[in-house]
Amino acid sequence: METKLKEHLIQIAGRLTPESTLEDVYEQLxxxxxxxxxxxxxxxxxxxxxxEVEKQSKEWVK
Structure with missing residues (x-):
């Protein structure tokens, strides 16, 4: 899991711009x-x- 987190953060870091916010990083993560x-x-x-989704959603909306 820790390795995946690092991979995701590196991937996100590569797309950051000067206008990027911490909220942008959280959303991408x-x-x-x-x-x-x-x-x-x-x-x-x-x-x-x-x-199956259609059947279940009909049951939820009852």
Missing amino acids: SLLADIEISEQQEQKGQILTQS
């Missing part, structure tokens, strides 16, 4: 973390099909 989690879930088969 959060996005990269979310993508990583999603990829791990996909590898574990923890995904839903479109029809």
Whole structure:
């Protein structure tokens, strides 16, 4: 996990501009973390099909 954090920070640092803010860095780090989690879930088969999502969302909206 620590290695991934360093990789993400280096990746973000390469895209910083003089106008970048700390909030920009946090947003990018959060996005990269979310993508990583999603990829791990996909590898574990923890995904839903479109029809499963539609079915569940209808149940939530009742």
